[in-house]
Amino acid sequence: xxxxxxxxxxxxxxxxxxxxxxxxxxxxxxxxxxxxxxxxxxxxxxxxxxxxxxxxxxxxxxxxxxxxxxxxxxxxxxxxxxxxxxxxxxxxxxxxxxxxxxxxxxxxxxxxxxxxxxxxxxxxxxxxxxxxxxxxxxxxxxxxxxxxxxxxxxxxxxxxxxxxxxxxxxxxxxxxxxxxxxxxxxxxxxxxxxxxxxxxxxxxxxxxxxxxxxxxxxxxxxxxxxxxxxxxxxxxxxxxxxxxxxxxxxxxxxxxxxxxxxxxxxxxxxxxxxxxxx
Numbered sequence: 572x573x574x575x576x577x578x579x580x581x582x583x584x585x586x587x588x589x590x591x592x593x594x595x596x597x598x599x600x601x602x603x604x605x606x607x608x609x610x611x612x613x614x615x616x617x618x619x620x621x622x623x624x625x626x627x628x629x630x631x632x633x634x635x636x637x638x639x640x641x642x643x644x645x646x647x648x649x650x651x652x653x654x655x656x657x658x659x660x661x662x663x664x665x666x667x668x669x670x671x672x673x674x675x676x677x678x679x680x681x682x683x684x685x686x687x688x689x690x691x692x693x694x695x696x697x698x699x700x701x702x703x704x705x706x707x708x709x710x711x712x713x714x715x716x717x718x719x720x721x722x723x724x725x726x727x728x729x730x731x732x733x734x735x736x737x738x739x740x741x742x743x744x745x746x747x748x749x750x751x752x753x754x755x756x757x758x759x760x761x762x763x764x765x766x767x768x769x770x771x772x773x774x775x776x777x778x779x780x781x782x783x784x785x786x787x788x789x790x791x792x793x794x795x796x797x798x799x800x801x802x803x804x805x806x807x808x809x810x811x812x813x814x815x816x817x818x819x820x821x822x823x824x825x826x827x828x829x830x831x832x833x834x835x836x837x838x839x840x841x842x843x844x845x846x847x848x849x
Contacts, residue, residue, distance in 0.1 A: 572620055574653050576660040579614035579626065581607050587614065587626040590643045591847075592767045597800070598847070599764040599771065601745040605738035606630070606848060614641070615661040617653050624648040629661040629670065630848050632732035636834060637665040639672040640847035658685070669730075669831030673802075673846040676826050687828040691805035693843055697769075698819030699798050700788040708789040711748040711760065713741055719757045720750065720776075727776045728849070729834030735848060749789045751782050761786035762844065763794050770796035775842035780809040783841040804840045 579587065584607050588598045606628070607614070613630035616623045625644040631637045639662075644654040662670070662685075673693050674682055683689075711720070721736045739762055740748040751759035759777035763770055772790050777783035791799050801819075803811060805827065825846060843849060 636730040673825040695823035727840035763790035
């Protein structure tokens with residue numbers, strides 16, 4: 572039987588995230604709706620005999636940038652070319668865009684064969700944040716702040732993803748955002764979300780590592796999160812050292828790779844939003 576490659580339904584995105592949870596990737600409780608609203612045509616499945624056997628996402632954030640994630644295959648159907656066939660089918664959705672991914676380092680060679688080049692890494696750290704002074708940090712006022720946090724995200728990551736950020740920073744019972752404001756200007760923010768296990772904080776965008784740490788602590792307090800998980804961006808040694816002093820430990824590492832010209836992130840990016848959508 573030849574597999575059918577097609578776009579996912581919204582309900583199937585929930586199934587894909589359940590698979591991701593089973594793999595230990597620990598997605599957020601509220602991720603599916605924001606993911607779908609970011610690019611409803613960016614999620615794909617392989618169907619065989621009426622059953623879903625593989626999945627992948629290639630989400631178009633802008634006319635120039637896409638992000639690949641949620642590449643999963645039922646263990647019973649691995650090694651049969653189904654996953655790679657779905658990969659090629661889904662990659663067509665990106666067209667000429669640069670495509671990014673966060674992949675396990677063991678798969679770098681496979682991604683390289685598909686035209687991806689290494690550009691850095693993301694490091695998952697987990698630990699408990701101490702309470703500290705939150706002067707200048709407050710919960711997001713969505714209508715007032717969404718435009719500026721979107722601009723901060725563009726500057727930090729080097730590409731626009733308005734649909735994602737506008738959904739990601741809208742508070743729900745399972746996801747909250749805090750902002751840092753000084754001299755009547757918002758210059759940083761962090762989003763925390765409840766996951767299948769614990770809470771993740773990301774993105775963390777701040778003018779310096781001290782504010783980044785305070786944003787993480789404030790976000791954790793807002794959600795009464797005793798322990799948090801942070802997918803730390805490359806090139807922030809002071810931020811990492813501070814987390815280590817609090818007892819944070821590295822639990823997972825991925826390779827950040829791109830097909831096409833990598834975006835130019837800046838020094839305000841301390842933690843990525845999600846390994847699935849960047």
